[in-house]
Amino acid sequence: MKKPKTKSAARGLDAIFRPRSIAVVGASRERATIGRQIIRNLLDGEYAGKIFPVNPKAAVVNSMKCYPSLAAISDPVDLAIVTVPKEKVLGVADESARKGVKGLVVITAGFKEVGGAGAALERRLVEKVRRHGMRMVGPNCMGIINTEPTCRMNATFAAAAPLEGGIGFISQSGALGEVILSDARAVGLGVAMFVSMGNKADVSANDLLEYWENDDAVGLVLMYLESFGNPAKFTEIARRIARKKPVITVKAGRTTAGARAASSHTGALVERDVVTETLLEQCGVIRASSIREMFTYAAAFATQPLPRGPRVAIVTNAGGPGILATDACVNLGLEMASLSPETTAALRKALRPEASVENPVDLIASAAPRHYREAIRIVARDRGFDALIVIFVTPIVIDALEVARAIASAVDAVGRPVLTCFMGKERSDEGVEELRLHGLPVYSFPEEAAAALAAMVRCAGFRSRPAGRIVRVRADAARARRVVERAKGPWLEPGEAEAILEAYGFPLPPSRLASSAAEAMDAAIDIGYPVVVKATSPRFTHKTEVGGVRLDLRTADEVGAAVKDLSRRLGGRDEGVRFQVQKMIRGGKEVILGASRDPQFGPVLLFGLGGIYAETLKDTTLRVHPITDRDAREMVREIRGRALLEGTRGERGSDLGVLSDALLRLDRLVGDLPEIAEIDVNPFIAGRDAASSFAVDCRIRIGCAAPPAAPRQAQRR
Ligand code: COA
Numbered sequence: 099m100k101k102p103k104t105k106s107a108a109r110g111l112d113a114i115f116r117p118r119s120i121a122v123v124g125a126s127r128e129r130a131t132i133g134r135q136i137i138r139n140l141l142d143g144e145y146a147g148k149i150f151p152v153n154p155k156a157a158v159v160n161s162m163k164c165y166p167s168l169a170a171i172s173d174p175v176d177l178a179i180v181t182v183p184k185e186k187v188l189g190v191a192d193e194s195a196r197k198g199v200k201g202l203v204v205i206t207a208g209f210k211e212v213g214g215a216g217a218a219l220e221r222r223l224v225e226k227v228r229r230h231g232m233r234m235v236g237p238n239c240m241g242i243i244n245t246e247p248t249c250r251m252n253a254t255f256a257a258a259a260p261l262e263g264g265i266g267f268i269s270q271s272g273a274l275g276e277v278i279l280s281d282a283r284a285v286g287l288g289v290a291m292f293v294s295m296g297n298k299a300d301v302s303a304n305d306l307l308e309y310w311e312n313d314d315a316v317g318l319v320l321m322y323l324e325s326f327g328n329p330a331k332f333t334e335i336a337r338r339i340a341r342k343k344p345v346i347t348v349k350a351g352r353t354t355a356g357a358r359a360a361s362s363h364t365g366a367l368v369e370r371d372v373v374t375e376t377l378l379e380q381c382g383v384i385r386a387s388s389i390r391e392m393f394t395y396a397a398a399f400a401t402q403p404l405p406r407g408p409r410v411a412i413v414t415n416a417g418g419p420g421i422l423a424t425d426a427c428v429n430l431g432l433e434m435a436s437l438s439p440e441t442t443a444a445l446r447k448a449l450r451p452e453a454s455v456e457n458p459v460d461l462i463a464s465a466a467p468r469h470y471r472e473a474i475r476i477v478a479r480d481r482g483f484d485a486l487i488v489i490f491v492t493p494i495v496i497d498a499l500e501v502a503r504a505i506a507s508a509v510d511a512v513g514r515p516v517l518t519c520f521m522g523k524e525r526s527d528e529g530v531e532e533l534r535l536h537g538l539p540v541y542s543f544p545e546e547a548a549a550a551l552a553a554m555v556r557c558a559g560f561r562s563r564p565a566g567r568i569v570r571v572r573a574d575a576a577r578a579r580r581v582v583e584r585a586k587g588p589w590l591e592p593g594e595a596e597a598i599l600e601a602y603g604f605p606l607p608p609s610r611l612a613s614s615a616a617e618a619m620d621a622a623i624d625i626g627y628p629v630v631v632k633a634t635s636p637r638f639t640h641k642t643e644v645g646g647v648r649l650d651l652r653t654a655d656e657v658g659a660a661v662k663d664l665s666r667r668l669g670g671r672d673e674g675v676r677f678q679v680q681k682m683i684r685g686g687k688e689v690i691l692g693a694s695r696d697p698q699f700g701p702v703l704l705f706g707l708g709g710i711y712a713e714t715l716k717d718t719t720l721r722v723h724p725i726t727d728r729d730a731r732e733m734v735r736e737i738r739g740r741a742l743l744e745g746t747r748g749e750r751g752s753d754l755g756v757l758s759d760a761l762l763r764l765d766r767l768v769g770d771l772p773e774i775a776e777i778d779v780n781p782f783i784a785g786r787d788a789a790s791s792f793a794v795d796c797r798i799r800i801g802c803a804a805p806p807a808a809p810r811q812a813q814r815r
Contacts (some may be wrong), residue, residue: 110233111301111309113200115291117176118147121168121199123190124181124206125151125159130204133181134160135255136241143245143252143259148173168197175572177201179241181255184208184219187237191223195230202227203253207770210297211238224299239296240272243279245289246315252656254294254639261509265400266316268303270295278322278389285393286534287400289706290315302437304331311339319345320392326377329699333381333722338451340382341565344399344557348386349374353641373696379723380559380729384553391549397539398550402515407484409435410551412458413473414489415465415496418520420458423487423544430552434458435483441476448472457483463493467504474508485515485554489546490529491522498526506536511713515554517547571763574601575770582773584782587800592634592678595796599779602767604760604793609680615661619654621679628652628682632795633664635675650682683792687743687752691760691793693723693768697774701768705733708781715739725765730758738756743784754786756791775799 115137119204120140133153137160149175151159154166165171168178168190178199180190184206194202209220220237227234235242241254245262252259265282267289269275275294282289293306301683303321310316316565319339326332336345367524378385386392410427412434414420424434437445437457445455449469454460459477461469470488477486488505492498498520509516518533519541520526533540541547578601581594590598593611600606610621610633621627633646647667648660661677690708693701700721706718717738723730734743734757745751760782776799785791 099224110200110231111305113176114203114233114235114242115251115309116246116249116303117201117251119150119175119177120145120147120251121150121152121165121171121175121178122181123152123168123178123194125153125156125164126181127153127156127663131181132255136179136181136205136253137162139252139254139256139259143243143250145251146247146249147176147251148174152178167443168193168199170448171197175199177203177253178302180204180206180236182206184216184237188219189224190227191226191230191232195232200232202232202236203239203242204234204296205239205241205255207238209237210299220297221297234300235293236296236621237299238272240269240275240294242294243289243292244292245485252727254279254292258283260289260292261286263290263400264315264317265289265396266306266310266313266319266326267292268295268306268319268321268323270298270303270322272296273538274322274389281389281393282396285397287393287396290317290466296537298327302327304328304335307332307335307339307345311335317343318396319343320396321345321351322382322389322392323347324350326698329509329722330724333377333724334701336378336383337379337565340557341561345381345383346386346392346395346399346553347378347383348389348392349378353669358750365596372720373699373702373722376702376720380721380725382557384557394541394546395550395553397541398515398517398554399557400545401537401539402517402554404554404561405484405515405551406558408432408555409482409484410487410548411435411437411477411480411483411485412487412489413461413470413477414458414491415461415463415470415493416489416491416521417454417460419489419491419519419544420460423489423519423548424458426545426548427487430548432548432552432555435480437477438480439484441482442479444476444479445473448476463491464495466496467500470501471504471508474505475511478508478513483514485517485551487517487519487544489519489544489547490523492520492526492529497527499532502526502529502532506532506538509536509538515551516692517541517551519544519547553608558674564728566728566731569727569762571603571759571766573763573766573770578767578771582771582800587798590798590800592632592676592796595798598767598771598798599793599796602763604763604779605704605756605788605791607681607683607792607794612677612679613667614660615658618661618677618679619657622651622654622657625679625681629657630680630682630794631657631660631664632678632680633668633675634678635668635673639785680794682792683783683785683790686783686785686790686792689743689752689757689784690718690778690780691757691764691782692780693764693774693776695768695772697720701765703733703761703765703768705757706737707739721766723769725761727758727762728767730761733761734758750786753787753791754784756788757782757784760791760793773800 124133144315150171151164210217244251251531256276272294272653410432452462518538531539578598581597608625612618628650631648651657688708692704701723703721719736734754743752778797779793783792
């Protein structure tokens with residue numbers, strides 16, 4: 099069978115997805131059983147290889163010779179589909195290894211999903227599979243499908259067989275997988291390969307993405323996911339594959355119930371579901387909020403080329419749906435195309451006098467099939483649009499099938515994506531079928547067509563931007579590690595935090611720590627006036643909120659008075675309060691660079707307007723580690739306050755390159771030091787060049803456990 103080039107991690111999957119022979123171990127004599135249904139589906143689908151039923155209690159299953167064991171089969175066996183009770187699965191795995199079977203699909207349930215002994219059983223199963231160099235889908239899955247004509251394998255127990263097509267389908271839920279297969283068939287979407295992943299004990303979504311990356315049989319990947327096993331790897335692989343083929347995901351679990359308590363700005367600003375959204379967007383993966391939406395998108399992606407831009411033309415026979423389509427397009431960031439004077443003049447000639455020839459082109463209710471044909475052909479000559487939506491509401495007097503034929507006969511001239519919408523009670527199944535047979539997506543509502551188009555424009559936009567590089571900035575990682583290891587934590591002392599930033603090349607203003615007014619005055623002389631004095635203590639996170647910062651101190655007396663006043667209000671050396679004397683940095687804009695650690699996705703980086711505005715304005719943007727140089731550049735440019743950073747009303751702007759460089763440093767820092775749970779560099783003063791930009795304050799919390807009881811609440815005045 100045809101073998102595409104695959105990356106190392108996906109090697110071995112051909113035995114599972116393109117086997118030359120399959121043994122069904124647990125092929126039951128009983129009709130209404132899973133083992134038997136799999137045999138039936140393999141036969142009904144006309145599997146191209148050999149099938150060997152295995153069952154020690156049967157000589158014949160489904161009119162086929164049945165083998166008492168794998169060992170009794172004299173031919174080689176590539177893949178074993180396992181449907182024996184869970185107590186027997188380990189034995190079958192051993193038997194498979196002895197027989198030289200390379201792939202297992204374990205349908206049997208009762209493993210990790212039931213916890214305790216099931217989880218232990220699964221560990222032993224995986225250990226066996228790995229030890230013998232096999233690959234395994236499942237356990238607790240519904241099986242796999244490959245519709246390629248050279249394979250035609252339906253090794254599931256699903257009732258619905260899919261149509262042949264170009265979709266690679268990954269489902270983390272078996273039950274939903276069955277629904278998805280029948281729904282895909284109902285809307286005319288064809289599947290190349292389908293995988294019910296079950297517990298993902300060995301083969302993961304990441305492996306499948308890699309397997310399909312260079313596989314011509316798969317042109318579009320759809321995923322129903324409930325969790326990410328290895329988000330960092332997902333980021334790396336999805337980023338790559340999404341540039342080559344669209345990946346659409348329904349990720350279940352959008353609610354933020356159970357959101358973590360967090361005590362840094364970054365932690366408080368990062369919500370769980372937003373992180374999923376961020377990760378997917380960062381990788382160019384399109385997120386659908388429901389299975390229905392996934393099909394809405396897939397119908398367009400599977401049949402139409404990607405649009406070159408956001409300009410939409412609409413041809414309709416009803417005003418209302420035309421307006422709905424226009425609203426939906428504009429709300430989703432698409433643009434209504436302006437048709438050229440030549441186009442509108444030609445339309446005026448060809449259409450009824452009552453027709454509206456501007457976009458949306460309204461043919462009016464009495465439009466005949468030929469009006470659709472002519473209008474689409476005329477519009478097709480216009481270069482001023484990137485995609486066309488054709489809407490048809492079925493008036494009783496018009497034959498919907500004929501309209502569908504007219505549309506189908508004209509759309510080939512468009513040479514850009516065309517999406518259709520057939521509305522109304524008399525929707526005409528034949529009309530819909532005709533359009534689908536012609537390779538057009540057909541929707542019931544204009545909003546669906548607009549949503550699909552908007553998703554395609556996003557995808558095209560992602561692909562047209564150059565892929566970024568993961569840049570490894572220079573850093574003294576060993577020095578930072580020593581600081582972390584010696585920290586008494588959980589909040590690092592200001593000196594420790596500074597040492598870490600310094601190790602990663604952040605620009606820092608001159609600063610010294612002092613325990614008394616006298617020490618602070620000495621420090622100020624060394625540093626040079628004007629200075630800032632900041633009270634620091636593990637007890638408070640936000641110095642400004644407790645009134646712990648004194649700015650622009652110009653004399654020794656001012657420094658001394660500030661320290662005495664702060665000691666009186668917040669405590670002195672005996673209460674663990676110390677004073678950081680720092681060079682006063684003038685000018686520039688305050689921004690925040692931060693990172694917190696998501697339990698599922700790892701470090702999440704944040705950038706936004708900083709200082710006291712960080713939490714009030716919430717003008718921030720996120721990326722999941724690791725970020726590329728492109729991510730860093732985009733982060734500093736996509737906040738709402740970008741104009742402030744670039745300089746308004748004659749003000750000089752900040753050096754945005756310094757900011758993206760600092761984000762790359764932060765990215766490496768959190769990647770190197772997994773002990774860092776949260777870090778806020780806030781404010782980072784974004785000056786007009788590198789020499790005037792400084793990380794003037796930083797808080798770092800060590801530890802993977804939940805943050806200590808909210809210190810900033812306790813300390814608020
Ligand atoms: N090798 C080959 N066949 C064997 C065997 C072995 N080592 N041990 C038992 N068998 C045969 C049995 O003889 C039986 O055949 P028979 O029906 O002709 O007697 C067949 O395997 C099935 O065994 P049985 O004991 O009848 O099990 P079952 O059919 O009740 O259940 C499962 C088997 C796998 C279906 C069940 O354990 C299970 O896990 N069900 C849930 C599956 C599921 O939901 N998966 C997730 C979907 S999303």
